[in-house]
Amino acid sequence: MNQVFRGYRRADGGAGARNTVAVIPSVFCANVVVEAVTRQVINTAGILHHQGCCQLKPDLDLVTACLIGIGRNPNVGAALIVSLGCEGVDAEEVAAGIRQSGKPAETVYIQKGGGTVRAIAQAVQTAQELSRQISAQPREDTDLSHCVMSIKCGASDATSGMASNCVIGYVADRLVDLGGTVIFGETTEFIGAEHILAGRAADPACAQAIYGIVADMEARANRVGVDMRRGQPTPGNIQGGLTTIEEKSLGAIVKSGSRPIQGVLRYEDSAAGKRGLWIKDTPGRELEILTGMAVAGSQCMLFSTGRGAPQGFPVMPVLKICGNPHTFAAMPADMDVNAGEIIEGKKSIEEVGEEVLRELIAVLSGKTTKCETIGYTNLVDFYTKGPVI
Amino acid sequence: MDIIVLQVNLKDNVATAFAEIAPSSTVKARDPQGRERPVEVKDAIPYGHKLALTGIPALSPVIKYGETIGRASQDISAGEHVHVHNTESCRGRGDWEGRA
DSSP states (O other): OOOOOOEEETTOHHHHHHHHEEEEEESGGGGHHHHHHHSSSTEEEEEESSOOSOOOOHHHHHHHHHHHHHHHTTTTEEEEEEOOOOSSHHHHHHHHHHHHSSEEEEEETTTTTTTHHHHHHHHHHHHHHHHHHHHHOOOOEEEEGGGGEEEEEEETTTTGGGTTTHHHHHHHHHHHHOOOEEEOOEEEEEEETTTHHHHSSSSHHHHHHHHHHHHHHHHHTTTTSBBBTHHHHOHHHHHTTTTTTHHHHHHGGGGGOOSSEEEETTTTOOTTTTOOOEEOOOSSSSSHHHHHHHHOOSSSEEEEEESSOOOOOOTBBBEEEOOHHHHHHHOTTTTTEEEHHHHSSSSSSSHHHHHHHHHHHHTTTTOOOHHHTTTTOOOOOOOOOSSSS | OOEEEESTTOOOOOEEEEEEEEETTEEEEETTTTTTEEEOOOOBBBBTTTTEOBOOOOEEEETTTEEEEEEEOOBBBBTOSSSTTEOOOSSBBBTTOOOO
């Protein structure tokens, strides 16, 4: 088994599976400029989002930390921050935070730069320079222990907990044993299964943190005064045979494998320097968890699905592992690996797990995933908790 | 060929179907040790859905993966479809907040 991938070495010790210029609006008002840049300049990816202004300080701090985290993701070779100029997030703070990792980060301002059209011209030119500057960097042999793999399940059905999540659990254990990092989230989908996760905590503080984030998530939902069902599990989950949040959770945690859980990261935290299996406190919705995992520094996500989840992220390849053989046959352009053969009794969890590990190494080394290839990569948003004001 | 439904854990009182099952048919429930036993199925069971392996009285736990996934909201008899019409969650119940 090849335990090396071909990655882009970063000054801060990370290793990228991609080498992209991230074009990051500090506020949603700069999205139009970012879109123009990404249409014009090759090897750029826009981080289009809806935050950055008219929010309270904790949320503005969280958005700032997340934008820095995305810029510092090992898959990003350089960053361009586009600002309107009057927003709550400080674009210079974002650029400075990214530069601390040793990669170039530039800023362009719409108001100071003479308006939208001139800002587009300036941003295109700056992005062109950054794109050419990083384009000569070669890939190098990189030990798989540099891999920060995130894992998620979405559009789940009854096959998820019995096939595709089992496969991801197998790969998670393999990667942890090889010295790598695995992060899972979806705190909502710990409800009813938190005692099992807490039993795998490396120390009592971690166990307490697991119970704490689940209690907070459940209390937030319960304050609305309705049954969580339809929010979680979703109507699609219910059609697929999942009856309660507890059932969904018990199937969802299978993807975390069996190794000890080292600790709980906050939504805006980086996983730099962390080894082994970690939890990140996120909701289950794709926008927020994909973003949170890219913020952590994950170079690749394994995403399990039963009903057929097509989503991806701009700078983090997402590999779809499908547990339902009918869905795999129905959505061949969205699903990367067929774990449905486990349900059909044709392959073992280990066989499909080894197949996924080989595919993960290929993707880390440059092979594109299906959603990445067709540009279904726009799932960006931050898990803010306060009001828009 | 016999239709197989899967019991994930020996403690489970439900099994999952990975085929469409017609009402009033007989299927084989396979436990995690590979042992099979016949179950008379009463309802139509869609792909991926559950059926009761035993009677489950109202308010008793419904068990899958060896863990409680909720409770019966009415009496469920062996072979019945187990889903949102007869099983409710005990978590995330904001609608229960403030109740004695």
